[in-house]
Amino acid sequence: MAEVKITKRSEDYSRWYTDVIAAAELADYAPVKGCMIIRPNGYAIWEKMQQALDGMFKETGHQNAYFPLFIPESFLRKEAEHVEGFAPEVAVVTHGGGSKLEEPLVIRPTSETIIWNSYRNWIQSYRDLPLLINQWCNVVRWEMRTRLFLRTAEFLWQEGHTAHATYEEAEEETLRMLGVYRRFAEEFMALPVIEGRKTEKEKFAGADHTYSIEAMMGDAKALQAGTSHHLAQNFAKAFDVTFQTEKGTREYVYATSWGLSTRMIGALIMAHGDDNGIIIPPKLATTQVVVVPISRKPEERQHVMRAVEKFTLAFKTVGIGFKVDDREQYSPGFKFNDWEKRGVPLRIEVGPKDLDKNQVVLARRDNREKTSASQDGLERTVVDMLNAIQKSLYERALEFREKHTYRVDDYGKFPEILDGEGGFIWSHWCGSGECEERVKDETKATIRNIPRESPAEEGKCIKCGSRSERRVIFARAY
RNA sequence: CGGGGCGUGGCUCAGCCUGGUAGAGCACCUGGUUCGGGACCAGGGGGUCGGAGGUUCAAAUCCUCUCGCCCCGACCA
Incomplete structure (x- = not known):
């Protein structure tokens, strides 16, 4: 276990980010450029995310399946916009079994093509619809500049691919899954997000339109945390891929796809982490509570351990994820720091002083407050406190976002905000790609999305002054 | 792909300018004393100095080539 010191967030945010990952042993750089090794601590978070999401997918009627990693190159070319969008970043396999392949195989950057190739055979009639499939897998996109979790050449994700009889039904599904992502972000990640529609420039290659949830990171930059696409009949x-309607006519199928990736681990780090390391929300923590026994003499140790065994037994019955750190070679102080950088939401300290009073010390990771609690019914106290931590992480993130959100009607203010503390800028936009592009060139801020909750409001485009009907979010993004 | 930097035990780096046969801190192992916010003492293991070639009696050090990584700019979940 190498000692890792964490750069202060205020000093160098991106170094802080990589330091936190190293300190918490979440991931390593791989021998292959742009790839990463997800270490057990990082993968544990992903597994928790998978569990939560998978449950919600099943609740909304989806089934899991698996499609191949290799896709015939010709498939990718079938949808014009799609190939244009992905061609620059696909990895291609040209050889296999020692000889050149007749047709090169691309390693999936996303699976629309290979999945819709199958859907052609699966869908005959309106009775086969809707078809609601999800798959958990890895994808490869050859990126120029990579960052652990946020942008790597290979990443893990889930991709949902559904087929519907009508445009409206597909739209409903697209928004339903966007809502699932929102709920996941808010309830499990303690991450407030803004649902909205992507601009034409930022939409998925091959989609009719794309929705996203956008979150604010600890440096006030935006992160696209999940996307849901209405693919209309493009892939059909x-x-x-056609189906026979109730009336006997033949129509193309409507599609959606939606994905959320290991990038969320990066979001988690940047949304909640502090100078001491990552903070894992209780609902995504495998180890929710770490118990640090403190003792000097062997007989003291025995007494302490007896008490620990007693209350951890109760933890098991109520399903609290805990770990007892009984390593003898480390001092309590070392262990406090060790578990803090790993982001365990709650620490329990028990020593001789506590035994005398039948209590323990509870130390919250989120605000580093220490309080005492009785050993009787400790499991209830702990459950309550974990809930409180979950809630307070969300509130803190929301407060931070509010504090860094501005309504701006004067383009001249953009640099001041963006080069200062940064943040989300709600401004009017006429809808033209030229204005969007010019703002991007001039300020490095992009339109994150057109918020769904943004009320209709007459205004003038921040850039060109033309008529605008609603505000959009400008921000610098990851 | 353009600009900048760097490759020396697991990690961070010194040594290189001025060649003389590898060193520190942290981590690791053993024993002991410790233990309520990163303990201490003693002992110990571990490196063909990114790779190849060259100069030299002698190369981590000088020369040539090569590979890789990191940071900054053009694309993106």
Whole structure:
């Protein structure tokens, strides 16, 4: 276990980020450029995310399946916008079994093409619809500049691919899954997000339109945390997927796809982490509570351990994830720091002084407050406190976002905000790609999305002054 | 792909300018004393100095080539 010191957030945010990952042993750089090794601590978070999401997918009627990693190159070319969007970043396999392949195989950057190729055979009639499939897998996108979790050449994700009889039904599904992502972010990640529609420039290659949830990180930059696409009939037409309607006519199928990736681990780090390391929200922590026994003499140790065994037994019955750190070679102070950088939400300290009073010391990771609690019914106290931590992480993140959100009607204020503390800027936009592009060139801020909750409001485009009907969010993004 | 930097035990780095046969801190192992916010003492293990070639009696050090990584700019979940 190498000692890792963490750069202060205020000093160098991106170094802080990589330091936190090293300190918490979440991931390593791989021998292959742009790839990462997700270490057990990092993977544990992903597994928790998977569990939560998978449950919600099942609740909304989806089934898991698995499609191949290799996709015939020709498939990718069938949808014009799609190939244009992904061609620059696909990895291609040209050889196999010692000889050149007849047709190169691309390693999936996303699976729309290979999945819709199958859907052609799966869908005959309106009775086969809707078709609601999800898959958990890895994908590869050859990125120029990579950062652990946020942008790597290979990453893990889930991709949902559904087929519907009508445009409206597909739209409903697209928004339903966006809502699932929102709920996941808020309830499990303690991360407030803004649902909205992507601009034409930022939408998924091959989609009719794209929705996203956007979150604010600890440096006030935006992170796209999940996307849901309405693909209309684009892929059905490309792969000739039609169905017979109730009336006996033949129509192309409507599609959606939606994905959320290991990037969320990066979001978690940047949304909640502090100078001491990552803070894992209780609902995503495998180890929710770490118990640090403190003792000097062997007989003291025995007494302490007896008490620990007693209350941890109760933890098991109520399903609290805990770990007892009984390593003898480390001092309590070392262990406090060790578990803090790993982000365990709650620490329990028990020593001789506590035994005398039948209590323990509870130390919250989120605000580093220490309080005493009785050993009787400790499991209830702990459950309550974990809930309180979950809630307070959300509130803190929301407060931070509010504090860094501005309504701006004067383009001249953009640099001041963006080069200062940064943040989300709600401004009017006429809807033209030129204005969007010019703002990006001039300020490095992009339109994150057109918020769904943004009320209709007459205004003038921040850039060109033309008529605008609602505000959009400008921000610098990851 | 353009600009900048760096490759020396697991990690961070010194040594290189001025060649002389590898060193520190942390981590690791053993024993002991410790233990309520990163303990201490003693002992110990571990490196073909990114790779190849060259100069030299002698190369981590000088020369040539090569590979890789990191940071900054053009694309993106």
